Amino acid sequence: MAGFDNEHQTEAxxxxxxxxxxxxxxxxxxxYAEQLSGTAFTAPRAANQRTWxxxxxxxxxHQPFVRLDTPRVLRNFDVMHANxxxxxxxNQLRWSPFEVPxxxxxxxxxxxxxxxxxxxxxxxxRQGLAxxxxxxxxxxxxxxxxxxxxxxxxxxxxxxxxIQTEMGMIQAEPHEIVVIPKGIRYAVTxxxxxxxxxxxxxxxxxxxxxxxxxxxxxxxxxPRDFLYPTAHYVDTEAPWNVVGKFQxxxxxxxxxxxxxxxxxxxxxxPFKYDLRRFQAINSVSxxxxxxxxxxxxxxxxxxxxxxxxxxxxxxxxxTVADHTFRPPWFHRxxxxxxxxxxxxxxxxxxxxxxxxxxxxxxxMTAHGPDRATFELASTAPLAPHYxxxxxxxxxxxxxxxxxxxxxxxxxxxxRVLQRQYYQCWSGLERRFxxxxx
Ligand SMILES: O=C(O)Cc1cc(O)ccc1O
Ligand SMILES: [Fe+2]
Numbered sequence: 001m002a003g004f005d006n007e008h009q010t011e012a013x014x015x016x017x018x019x020x021x022x023x024x025x026x027x028x029x030x031x032y033a034e035q036l037s038g039t040a041f042t043a044p045r046a047a048n049q050r051t052w053x054x055x056x057x058x059x060x061x062h063q064p065f066v067r068l069d070t071p072r073v074l075r076n077f078d079v080m081h082a083n084x085x086x087x088x089x090x091n092q093l094r095w096s097p098f099e100v101p102x103x104x105x106x107x108x109x110x111x112x113x114x115x116x117x118x119x120x121x122x123x124x125x126r127q128g129l130a131x132x133x134x135x136x137x138x139x140x141x142x143x144x145x146x147x148x149x150x151x152x153x154x155x156x157x158x159x160x161x162x163i164q165t166e167m168g169m170i171q172a173e174p175h176e177i178v179v180i181p182k183g184i185r186y187a188v189t190x191x192x193x194x195x196x197x198x199x200x201x202x203x204x205x206x207x208x209x210x211x212x213x214x215x216x217x218x219x220x221x222x223p224r225d226f227l228y229p230t231a232h233y234v235d236t237e238a239p240w241n242v243v244g245k246f247q248x249x250x251x252x253x254x255x256x257x258x259x260x261x262x263x264x265x266x267x268x269x270p271f272k273y274d275l276r277r278f279q280a281i282n283s284v285s286x287x288x289x290x291x292x293x294x295x296x297x298x299x300x301x302x303x304x305x306x307x308x309x310x311x312x313x314x315x316x317x318x319t320v321a322d323h324t325f326r327p328p329w330f331h332r333x334x335x336x337x338x339x340x341x342x343x344x345x346x347x348x349x350x351x352x353x354x355x356x357x358x359x360x361x362x363x364m365t366a367h368g369p370d371r372a373t374f375e376l377a378s379t380a381p382l383a384p385h386y387x388x389x390x391x392x393x394x395x396x397x398x399x400x401x402x403x404x405x406x407x408x409x410x411x412x413x414x415r416v417l418q419r420q421y422y423q424c425w426s427g428l429e430r431r432f433x434x435x436x437x
Pocket of ligand 2: 331333361
């Protein structure tokens with residue numbers, strides 16, 4: 001079903017969705033009604049999110065949760081504590097492609113394959129965010145996951161995923177993103193073997209389309225390109241594990257299969273978006289505009305115009321600006337910029353920023369075009385040029401702490417930190433000629 005934030009309704013059996021009311025005394029087919037609230041009951045109507053499920057058994061039927069040991073998922077982002085699992089660094093950071101377990105290696109599923117890269121704040125206080133990479137080679141077997149802390153925005157980089165959710169099936173491929181709001185249960189199956197991607201977890205708010213201002217009524221990501229699943233249920237008595245993320249920790253329980261929703265209606269649901277549908281707006285005259293022109297989705301903070309997180313996509317596009325240094329400029333930002341590459345090349349980096357890798361330029365950390373890019377772009381003929389790119393940025397008003405896993409090249413699976421990254425700028429020579437304008 002299409003349409004960002006629409007009121008969707010869907011049933012897998014005819015008449016399963018009650019008409020005219022949410023909780024009839026007896027639901028059709030002997031189903032149970034259950035509401036999932038994604039915002040406070042009294043949130044303003046424009047922001048209010050909830051969905052009504054009609055399911056074989058209510059979610060409340062489950063064994064007590066037991067805590068799981070999860071060394072790769074950080075519980076907090078404290079950098080001051082003596083045994084802190086995080087570190088602060090103002091250095092420019094870049095990672096080569098994150099390791100993916102081989103097809104014939106020990107099975108690693110989506111939950112086991114989550115690695116915290118960076119984060120800040122506290123999910124209990126609903127402030128902050130976390131960035132993960134996932135790297136997996138196996139399906140979740142009779143196991144579902146939900147996150148009580150935050151929404152997940154998943155950027156697929158390698159391998160298609162089938163995501164079975166309470167609302168139905170989502171199949172997604174690289175160049176697509178999937179957003180799974182807080183609380184919704186889902187199971188991830190890789191369709192092409194070993195798979196990798198990035199996740200942004202936002203402890204506050206929900207993702208919204210950005211304002212368009214003078215761009216007008218159309219442009220950037222179009223609401224109708226956001227796709228939602230239709231009801232799809234499994235009728236089985238087999239026991240399932242449900243793993244929940246709660247206050248930064250993982251817990252597991254046993255219960256009936258959570259994918260027993262025969263019908264649902266509401267505006268709180270997972271969705272996917274194909275980034276190749278993004279309509280880029282850019283300079284057709286001169287100068288390189290701010291990258292906010294590429295915002296796909298945003299989570300607002302309480303400060304107007306300042307995002308908790310923007311998801312920014314740098315698409316394939318023509319660059320045509322006249323008498324202009326066309327790549328991104330040298331920059332220091334009060335916001336923090338985490339970038340990843342889905343495919344192709346990024347126009348600020350001639351080498352070293354690779355698909356499946358990442359970079360982090362924190363608050364006020366200087367960054368910009370590397371030496372090779374600067375030299376090339378300073379003298380390149382300014383004919384229209386096609387940039388084949390699929391890069392993205394998680395941009396946040398927060399300053400992030402780095403997990404030890406992300407910073408320590410000696411840790412298993414962590415051999416990707418590029419210790420020499422800073423040298424990509426060290427050859428930028430003095431060009432100052434006071435006698436020559
Ligand atoms: O590469 C980056 O750091 C992101 C970025 C892109 C851009 O087009 C302008 C500024 C900017 O920080
Ligand atoms: Fe930047």
